Amino acid sequence: MTDKIIELKDLCKTFYAGFRRKRVDAVRGVSFSVERGEIFGLIGPNGAGKTTTIKMLTGLIRPTSGVMKLMGYEGFDRRCSQRLGYLPEVSYYYESLTAFEILDFYAKLYGIREDRQKTVEYWLERVNMSHARNKRLGQFSKGMQQRIGLAQALIGDPDLVILDEPQSGLDPIGRRDVADIIRECQKKGKTVFFSSHILPDVERLCDRVGVIRNGQMEVVGTLNELLSKDKRIEIVLRGKADSGFVARLEADANISLVSGLDTLSITLGPKAVSGLNDLLSEAIKQGLVVEHVMERGADLEALFVKEG
């Protein structure tokens, strides 16, 4: 059995929309893989192809071309679905059923016979919905429906959990609960693949992140890898600097410089970071006082915006 639970290579999906059959390339040659046991976050603006990619992974739509391997099986094999849990982006459930009945329904679809009632009760408790056990879903708020959605995705004890915007519509407590459940899944050895617009949550939870835009994967990597690419160092020096030293700094395109009356504020760009020691040695040699040195890593939001 492979350690890659998801493997996509040049995956494409083309739709022909409307009466005139206008061609829409929703996903254009997406390639990436997800390792077993990791939390992978897929981010991208609206219409980037996140949901289409997820729908291909869950067998709701078929790829136009490319290779998709899920849990070692090529294409969407029905054997995968037994080990897959999926929460769609915005979904509603049968309004006339109670919370217990709806989870019992999904448990039956997973073929859970023994201890089905216990399993359902456990998940109701786990998503803090035990109090609404016998309440019909038609009376639920969006957040409550989202919790039931999360429970239905996890009730079959899947190896791979695919969550499309799991935190949408939730209050801060709900978001924290979802984050806890995602971490708990990872502890149990499950793989979590999720898309989100809430970038701080992605940063907090994900081992690796992929940024998708216009149907193409722009970058994939660990957060460290992605954010270190944009690492900057801010330095503040006090004292009267030699004009040659200042001129040399100004001439470097990777360094930005702001001169004050008695201070020099220097920002080393990603390509100039390696020259930090030399720069500081020279400044000290000239009698300048190093007041402040700070690393400024880019956050995911900066990366998200910059890649656009």
Added chain:
Amino acid sequence: MWLMLNAFISQTFKEAIRNKILYGIGFFAVAIFLFSLVLGELSLYEQERVIRDVGMTFIMLMGVVLAIYTGVGLLHREIDRRIIYTILSKPVRRYQMIIGRFLGIGCTLFVELLAMFSVFLLLLAVRGMTIDATLFQAMWLIYVESLVVAAAALMFSTFSSAMLSSLMSAGFVILACLNPQIGFYAGQSKEIEIRAMMRGAQFLLPNFGHFDVSTQVSYALAIPGMHVFWSTLHGLAYIVVLICIASLIMEKRDFI
């Protein structure tokens, strides 16, 4: 497989039974039965015939309406509200879902028609009118006919909108009722192409004339058991074909 079908059947049944619109239809049914009593009073010496005729015709019409409403609404709601995403990502084959849904609709229709029929029988009993085997045979044929309509409605809803599916289902019912007439006019036509086309339509469509035993019901005439058997088989054959077509369409469909 049984557990999955059980899930679909019980969910469909609960969903349908808890639908408030059905209670409205129930009240409407009682009102129509009472109206048939009034009509019976107005017709001298034909009271029983009129009540039986109006009552059973109404049950038949309600069966068709409920079959279209449930058959179209169920799948359309699941697709429209994206419930289907959570179902098809589970270890469920698309044909299993269609079969499960159809069986669920079948159970729902059975209970709904049985409830209406029971009210009708109660009215007949209160008025001291004959309750014979013909009524039960006619009721069974109405049920089979409703199942064929439900299968057609389910099939149409796999590829079209709720409105279009309802219209196509209604068209299907009208053409199926006109099947004997289509056959008659095919025999009369002198144009070979038109004749072939009408014969083709007659062959493709079920013949709802087999389920129409209103004359026997009105005059309390016995219906031969073989007629009920062959009509049931005729209905079942069309149900199997329609469910297979619905499953094939679902299998090919992308849920964008």
